[in-house]
Amino acid sequence: MLFIDGSWLYHVRPYLLNLDGRQDFELDYRSLPLLVKNHLQEQLDAKVDMVRTNYFGTIAVNKPGHDNVREKQFYEMLSKRCAYNTEIYEFDFKNKETGRRENCLEVGLSTAVMAQAFHSGSFDIACILAGDVDYQPLIKRLRDMGKRVVLVAVKGANGFYPVHPRLLEEVNLFDFPPVYIDEHLSKLQYQRTEVNRVCDSCGKEEQTTFTSEWFYCKNCRDEYKQLRSRQVDGGTVV
Template sequence: MNQMNSPLIRIGVFYDGNYFLKISDYYYFQHDRKARISLEGLHEFIRHQVAEEEDVDVRLSQIIDAHFFRGRLSATEARDKDRLFHDRLLDDILMNMGIQTHYMPLKTRDGRLQEKGIDVWLSLEALELAIHKSFDVVVLIAGDSDYAPLIKKLNTVGTRVMLLNWDFKYTDFKGENRVTRASQQLLDQSTYPVQMHDIIDQGLNSGDELIDAMFVNTPEPAAYPTVKPVRPTGPTAAGPVGTVGISTIKNLKNGFGFVVMPPNNLFFSYADMAEGDFNELREGDWVEFTVGRNHRDEDCARNVRKVEAPEMDENDEYDQHEHESADSPERL
């Protein structure tokens, strides 16, 4: 049968925003690709994948609706945590792609911000829109088993479900090991479960243009000359919380690093950047930072930003290897 004689396949895409941003961070900070996922490229991949599964020409595979659900800080909290610009930037990207945003306020429980109710809201909206707009295929970008009832309901009304899922290990901004893996319930109940981690790795290795286009093209960072660290002026201890310091980067690895500060180096992550791009940092770069405390009540570097190397004389030089921290990335 001529594929162009087939009816149009109407696609609705639904993002669990927190899940998607973890995926994008993984590829940006820890995967060899070192780039964020392009929403435009991802949507093009979805169209091709649905066309292949539905056995139609890709021109008949069209996304007619896309929705992004996420818990969100208030404007004041986002400003205080230096997240206001990043949230606005994400809004701009979603708006330019025509993706409708749905936000709920993050709740504080036991001193921690938690996202509650997003899965219920996404499920209700997805089911209602699937019926109202007659989606042939709902593409779900999520991994939590809480979405299993949604998939069952979509199956009941005759809507096929494509689940984009990832399976990988990563280290979060606290330096703790985490695993992202889709619920087996979702995989079993989905019409088209798509193992994105395998497809992406295989596509990148084979030079697949469709897979390569799923990532934001960023210029290769210029190689900065390394500068031999000099002894920081003042006391050798990091100082009380709020102290502003300047020193060099000793190590960088997978979105994390250490700033030279005897007697122990100060840990920081990409989330601690006050400005600039973490991936453009190089070992030996000079940075300004504020001393903070991490969840283990240990000294760490916050509000990190790259600065010009200060003027120094020969008497300031010292051997940074004398001050290696037991927590340096080589020993993790």
């Protein structure tokens, strides 16, 4: 079973985009569980089933001038197109002056792993996509329970090493060598295909690579953007 710290993955995305000048790189979220599964099959020389992929993410709320519709579409894409199980925590900007870091995500991920681990037969190997040292107690406890653990992470380069060294250096923390996403980018490149779709607003047909459930043509999207910018400027929209 794969558990993804979406906040950490989001943090390393700019690095993946710039790697080897691959500005066009777009992560194929459907290939990610396959990559981990194949890695384990090679390590074990046996068939492995990826039973579920769990994605833990955050969404901005009450952020002035920010429309979180794209975040919602992204999470919808993960659950509907990629069959991910998603758990999304609100990052509330209303109380941001308190300066407290919202860390529901790490506790949310850890408790979800433990809850699954207690169901006998739910999984044998926990695949943790993360880089924070905060997960060390979780990984230790899982191994105490007889579960095996593999880290899915980013190796990094040129001064960018997003995995905490204590996660990598501690002996006996993991049962397999880590899967490094940046070593397999060609397998994770999303292949976009153009299709004809009908606009959900005006009914016009247009060629597109958009795969979201709702589709709006370029004209309708531009109109919506203008409407939004007028709203943000404080003007009245009739």
